[in-house]
Amino acid sequence: MYRIVKKELLVPNTIYLQAEAPEIARKAQPGQFVIMRVDEVGERFPLSLAGWDEKAGTLDVIFLIMGRSTMKLASLSEGDCIMDIVGPLGKATEIESYGNVLCACSTFGVGPAIPLAKALRERGNRVISVMEARDEGFLFWEDRLKEVSDETHIASGDGCRGKHRRASEFITEHLKSGHKLDRVFAYGRVFMMMECSRATRPFGVKTTVALTPVMVDGTGMCGCCRVSVGGETQFTCVDGPEFDGHSVDWEVLIKRKRAYLREEAQAYDLWQPDNLRKIAGLAGLPERSSAV
Amino acid sequence: MNDKPKLNLERVPIPKQAPEERATNFDEVALGYREEQALQEAGRCIDCKKPGCKDGCPVNVDIPGFIRAMKDGDMPGAVRILKSKNSLPGICGRVCPQETQCELTCNLIKKGAPIAIGRLERYVADWEIAHPEAVERGGQEARRNGRRVAVVGSGPAGLTCASDLAKLGYGVTLFEALHVAGGVLMYGIPEFRLPKTIVQGEVDYVKSLGVEIRLNHVIGKIATVDELLEQGFDAVFLSPGAGAPMFLDIPGENLSGVYSANEFLTRTNLMKAYLFPEYDTPIQVGRRVAVFGAGNVAMDASRCALRLGADEVYIIYRRSLTEMPARLEERENAEEEGIIFRLQTNPIRLVGDEQGRVRAVELYETELGEPDESGRRRPVRKPGSEFTIEIDTAIPALGTRPNPIIPLSTKGLELTRWGTVLTDEATGRTSKDRVWCGGDMATGAATVISAMGAARRAAIDIDAWLKGSG
Numbered sequence: 001m002y003r004i005v006k007k008e009l010l011v012p013n014t015i016y017l018q019a020e021a022p023e024i025a026r027k028a029q030p031g032q033f034v035i036m037r038v039d040e041v042g043e044r045f046p047l048s049l050a051g052w053d054e055k056a057g058t059l060d061v062i063f064l065i066m067g068r069s070t071m072k073l074a075s076l077s078e079g080d081c082i083m084d085i086v087g088p089l090g091k092a093t094e095i096e097s098y099g100n101v102l103c104a105c106s107t108f109g110v111g112p113a114i115p116l117a118k119a120l121r122e123r124g125n126r127v128i129s130v131m132e133a134r135d136e137g138f139l140f141w142e143d144r145l146k147e148v149s150d151e152t153h154i155a156s157g158d159g160c161r162g163k164h165r166r167a168s169e170f171i172t173e174h175l176k177s178g179h180k181l182d183r184v185f186a187y188g189r190v191f192m193m194m195e196c197s198r199a200t201r202p203f204g205v206k207t208t209v210a211l212t213p214v215m216v217d218g219t220g221m222c223g224c225c226r227v228s229v230g231g232e233t234q235f236t237c238v239d240g241p242e243f244d245g246h247s248v249d250w251e252v253l254i255k256r257k258r259a260y261l262r263e264e265a266q267a268y269d270l271w272q273p274d275n276l277r278k279i280a281g282l283a284g285l286p287e288r289s290s291a292v
Numbered sequence: 293m294n295d296k297p298k299l300n301l302e303r304v305p306i307p308k309q310a311p312e313e314r315a316t317n318f319d320e321v322a323l324g325y326r327e328e329q330a331l332q333e334a335g336r337c338i339d340c341k342k343p344g345c346k347d348g349c350p351v352n353v354d355i356p357g358f359i360r361a362m363k364d365g366d367m368p369g370a371v372r373i374l375k376s377k378n379s380l381p382g383i384c385g386r387v388c389p390q391e392t393q394c395e396l397t398c399n400l401i402k403k404g405a406p407i408a409i410g411r412l413e414r415y416v417a418d419w420e421i422a423h424p425e426a427v428e429r430g431g432q433e434a435r436r437n438g439r440r441v442a443v444v445g446s447g448p449a450g451l452t453c454a455s456d457l458a459k460l461g462y463g464v465t466l467f468e469a470l471h472v473a474g475g476v477l478m479y480g481i482p483e484f485r486l487p488k489t490i491v492q493g494e495v496d497y498v499k500s501l502g503v504e505i506r507l508n509h510v511i512g513k514i515a516t517v518d519e520l521l522e523q524g525f526d527a528v529f530l531s532p533g534a535g536a537p538m539f540l541d542i543p544g545e546n547l548s549g550v551y552s553a554n555e556f557l558t559r560t561n562l563m564k565a566y567l568f569p570e571y572d573t574p575i576q577v578g579r580r581v582a583v584f585g586a587g588n589v590a591m592d593a594s595r596c597a598l599r600l601g602a603d604e605v606y607i608i609y610r611r612s613l614t615e616m617p618a619r620l621e622e623r624e625n626a627e628e629e630g631i632i633f634r635l636q637t638n639p640i641r642l643v644g645d646e647q648g649r650v651r652a653v654e655l656y657e658t659e660l661g662e663p664d665e666s667g668r669r670r671p672v673r674k675p676g677s678e679f680t681i682e683i684d685t686a687i688p689a690l691g692t693r694p695n696p697i698i699p700l701s702t703k704g705l706e707l708t709r710w711g712t713v714l715t716d717e718a719t720g721r722t723s724k725d726r727v728w729c730g731g732d733m734a735t736g737a738a739t740v741i742s743a744m745g746a747a748r749r750a751a752i753d754i755d756a757w758l759k760g761s762g
């Protein structure tokens with residue numbers, strides 16, 4: 001059992017959790033994730049590591065309430081326990097001295113972008129962070145991102161913070177205006193990672209994305225998480241989760257992610273009435289958000 | 293002793309759930325002998341001078357010995373004899389391919405049906421579970437000798453090695469990647485063939501010996517083998533199985549509705565998707581299911597699909613019945629339940645719809661040519677035999693290979709060209725100091741009994757080696 005130490009509603013529908021998992025905290029590296037199972041009947045689902053503290057023996061995750069599993073997780077309070085957490089899974093990010101690096105992030109991707117930017121900077125890279133959010137009300141952890149970046153920009157859907165509405169727009173303009181980028185990382189919703197990869201392609205800037213297919217075991221045993229990259233089938237949990245965004249077959253990913261929409265709606269609807277009370281206070285639970 | 297026993301050449305049939313009934317539930321298919329049936333079957337054993345059965349058993353169980361004890365009414369004795377060689381008889385009695393092992397070399401086979409050794413083994417094991425007080429299981433913790441061994445993976449190999457070493461006084465920690473111990477016995481082999489309470493009983497027994505089981509620990513990630521050795525373990529036994537699934541390598545394999553057999557079985561057995569939505573993990577089956585391959589894994593996947601509500605389930609296999617690798621009993625069970633066998637048929641591609649869901653499979657028929665390197669006749673495409681069947685789910689069940697996590701994270705561990713760990717068969721030693729290996733990771737996908745046997749040999753060698761090294 002893994003005790004929840006801290007829980008915070010960051011912005012509507014987005015929750016930050018800190019849990020005790022000392023062994024994982026000791027080994028975690030940027031780019032890795034964990035798989036959780038909230039209770040005895042729960043499914044196994046992955047969340048990226050948004051941070052860890054070796055001394056305190058804790059790890060951080062940020063998640064969107066999407067359906068039954070994430071809602072169950074959201075219904076736990078500080079002091080409650082998560083039944084299973086396994087990790088750190090996946091390959092760590094290749095942190096090298098690239099030069100000028102841009103880290104684009106949106107929604108839950110802001111979490112893993114922070115340890116990434118920090119590690120890149122420690123390796124001597126110059127890090128520009130671009131955080132994409134729907135509107136002012138969905139911005140969070142801007143200060144934390146600033147702390148680990150040389151430059152931080154906001155791309156906001158309502159235009160509240162400057163002219164860029166999407167991270168990909170920022171990237172295009174940045175490259176067009178003659179700035180040099182040696183590597184781009186994009187973490188967050190599939191659509192955003194796809195757009196960022198599209199933006200860098202004409203300029204030949206290698207772009208690393210962190211894919212989020214449906215998973216079961218997370219150890220390479222089932223093949224559920226397979227994606228097509230450069231025409232080859234790869235298992236995201238052991239060969240990834242990071243891949244070259246220019247080689248990813250996005251259509252396969254998006255379609256496979258949507259495979260269980262009917263069952264997910266069924267599970268959510270069944271679970272919701274009894275349990276919504278528990279997450280009352282988590283303001284702004286929206287309609288079911290879409291997977292991509 | 294002198295009166296020649298008259299030969300009875302018919303085995304006592306084992307009671308089973310009726311096919312039409314069992315095809316809709318996950319309860320055990322074979323119900324097991326009742327006492328009088330077991331004794332009647334045991335009574336057929338002629339206790340021959342040169343028993344063949346024992347040599348046919350990969351771990352040389354004293355089969356005539358335990359049957360003799362049964363006949364003498366000494367059930368605790370039967371348990372003891374059986375378990376002195378096989379630590380998991382309740383499991384092996386249910387899943388061992390006896391027809392190619394002990395029962396094949398039973399001398400009665402020359403005249404008629406061999407003794408139903410597997411069923412008797414199961415009877416003895418189940419008797420022990422029903423009479424927990426009757427046999428001293430060595431259930432207490434042995435005196436600790438102060439030395440520690442890490443066992444990686446909790447399938448039959450890991451459970452056996454852990455319990456053997458714990459009984460010898462070692463402090464054993466068993467690391468398991470999943471949230472449940474038991475390996476394939478838990479996530480792969482379905483409830484209707486091997487009830488999970490039986491496996492859990494073995495896991496609980498291992499715990500009662502003082503073995504510490506650490507679930508959710510992927511070795512190679514949370515700690516490497518080298519780190520385990522640095523952290524004070526005197527030896528490491530690797531038994532992570534060979535769990536990485538293979539696919540058909542044909543177009544359309546990444547469509548939704550295409551599951552590796554491992555995924556399909558894991559969702560069903562480990563995650564209990566057959567109880568969705570009470571359990572959270574979903575599974576999709578649809579009306580028509582095609583399973584590719586014809587081993588035990590394919591039989592299990594097809595029979596699960598049927599129980600999950602599919603109307604038609606096809607086994608698609610490129611060779612003929614003669615080459616089929618599945619156990620005869622399981623093939624017959626599948627046939628009785630209504631699985632449709634499309635033999636000498638091979639897929640060309642999977643066809644999807646707009647949403648990227650699998651909708652059909654294109655197939656061709658084969659003819660069997662000259663034997664290939666496996667000694668089986670090579671299937672060749674019959675020209676003009678192409679046809680299509682509509683399906684909602686496709687399940688490649690083509691076997692598995694070793695998972696790369698441990699090989700990639702362990703320095704100095706030599707591999708074979710199949711990706712298995714190079715291991716000395718007699719001792720389980722690997723190329724790396726203080727590291728042993730056994731089970732599917734050493735042999736490639738094999739059997740429960742061979743994994744168990746290898747683990748026993750390794751436990752003996754680990755003990756000898758650690759004693760020798762002071």
Ligand SMILES: Cc1cc2nc3c(=O)[nH]c(=O)nc-3n(C[C@H](O)[C@H](O)[C@H](O)COP(=O)(O)OP(=O)(O)OC[C@H]3O[C@@H](n4cnc5c(N)ncnc54)[C@H](O)[C@@H]3O)c2cc1C
Nearest residue numbers: 045047048063064067068069070108212214215257264291
């Ligand atoms: C490597 C990786 C890292 C991830 N990191 C984060 C993160 O840091 N924060 C975050 O909010 N989300 C993350 N996700 C996505 C997260 O796992 C899903 O949102 C979550 O499983 C949804 O479950 P649910 O039952 O609440 O919703 P559901 O209603 O079941 O599903 C909503 C959508 O989530 C996806 N999904 C469903 N089940 C799974 C599953 N078992 N595994 C993966 N995806 C699934 C599907 O696309 C589905 O349409 C990550 C996914 C992966 C693969």
Ligand SMILES: Cc1cc2nc3c(=O)[nH]c(=O)nc-3n(C[C@H](O)[C@H](O)[C@H](O)COP(=O)(O)OP(=O)(O)OC[C@H]3O[C@@H](n4cnc5c(N)ncnc54)[C@H](O)[C@@H]3O)c2cc1C
Nearest residue numbers: 445447448449469475476480511532533731732738739740
């Ligand atoms: C569907 C199916 C049906 C079968 N039917 C039969 C049958 O009828 N009869 C028969 O004799 N055999 C059968 N087999 C084969 C048999 O189950 C295997 O040969 C046997 O289980 C191998 O045992 P093992 O201990 O080597 O590995 P496994 O049983 O595979 O167990 C390995 C364990 O190690 C864990 N692990 C893997 N990597 C790590 C890691 N890095 N760190 C920690 N833990 C890890 C895994 O999660 C797993 O729990 C079947 C196999 C399958 C898949």
Ligand code: FES
Nearest residue numbers: 218220222223237
């Ligand atoms: S999640 Fe099962 S192989 Fe990746």
